[in-house]
Amino acid sequence: MPQKRRSQSWTELKQAGNECFRAGQYGEAVNLYSQSIQLLEKSGQKKKEDLGILYSNRAASYLKDGNCSECIKDCTTSLELIPFGFKALLRRASAYEALERYRQAYVDYKTVLQIDWNIPAAHDGVNRMTKALTDIDGPSWREKLPPIPTVPMSVKESLAQAASLAPSPQQNSVTDNKKKAPGPEAVKKAKALKEEGNVFVKKGEHKKAVEKYTQSLGQDPTEVTTYTNRALCYLSLKMYKEAINDCDEALRLDSANIKAFYRRAQANKELKNKKSAIEDLNSVLKNDPNNMAAQKLLQEVQKMK
Numbered sequence: 001m002p003q004k005r006r007s008q009s010w011t012e013l014k015q016a017g018n019e020c021f022r023a024g025q026y027g028e029a030v031n032l033y034s035q036s037i038q039l040l041e042k043s044g045q046k047k048k049e050d051l052g053i054l055y056s057n058r059a060a061s062y063l064k065d066g067n068c069s070e071c072i073k074d075c076t077t078s079l080e081l082i083p084f085g086f087k088a089l090l091r092r093a094s095a096y097e098a099l100e101r102y103r104q105a106y107v108d109y110k111t112v113l114q115i116d117w118n119i120p121a122a123h124d125g126v127n128r129m130t131k132a133l134t135d136i137d138g139p140s141w142r143e144k145l146p147p148i149p150t151v152p153m154s155v156k157e158s159l160a161q162a163a164s165l166a167p168s169p170q171q172n173s174v175t176d177n178k179k180k181a182p183g184p185e186a187v188k189k190a191k192a193l194k195e196e197g198n199v200f201v202k203k204g205e206h207k208k209a210v211e212k213y214t215q216s217l218g219q220d221p222t223e224v225t226t227y228t229n230r231a232l233c234y235l236s237l238k239m240y241k242e243a244i245n246d247c248d249e250a251l252r253l254d255s256a257n258i259k260a261f262y263r264r265a266q267a268n269k270e271l272k273n274k275k276s277a278i279e280d281l282n283s284v285l286k287n288d289p290n291n292m293a294a295q296k297l298l299q300e301v302q303k304m305k
Helices: 010-020 028-045 049-065 068-081 086-098 101-115 122-145 153-165 183-201 206-219 224-236 242-255 258-270 273-285 292-302
Strands: none
Touching: 010 028, 010 049, 028 049, 049 068, 049 086, 049 273, 068 086, 086 101, 086 122, 101 122, 101 153, 122 273, 183 206, 183 224, 206 224, 224 258, 242 258, 258 273, 258 292, 273 292
């Protein structure tokens, strides 16, 4: 009489799914994760985190297998169980991108960066989506975005604590000069300081504005408009190298920022960097062909010897 096969637990099925995934057997991994999910849900155990991981794992298998719609469904379920799980957000962003749903992908990539500013895949995703959306919608592409959720500080703190307990090699290799996503209090202070800087700009008091913008960036080093605003002040103060540095930083955060390209072009013109100024102005006109200021400045630069 054949020996009866022992039924596998949800954890064993999950482990088997992991092994199939590592071996590139994505269809079988989906099957095993599905069985594991079914068993865990039937057990009545309130293990939201375990279920969330299973859905995220199955989403990864769907993504590798090219089934982006099912990947999005599983990531969404995972995020309901584990709000702001960055792996599920990244996987859903990749699936949205593959389906050319660039606005949703942009939102997910930006949400990941609120959780951890040092994730290269999210930075790369934001840059790709920025370029794609600029090509589709022009310079006003941000106006058509869905709202970007604010990640609670408690989520950031719990993830930071988990990372400190078990740092990955990638996290260990992160350089100190990378910007960390600020907390809500810092963002609030930064915004108030930026507004004070804006008031000084309107009064023509650019040195005082620079001080306020610098204080603002000390609170929130991820706000693009503060860099471009400070660059404007540096231009007025004839501090052209400083203006270029601020525009470089703004473009690192937002690779299609028209103000950063234009102001860097202005600074390069003053420094007689004709080639660099032309490149920056061409970038402006690529994204905004009817930009009269850029057209005029380009003509001036082209006449330079």
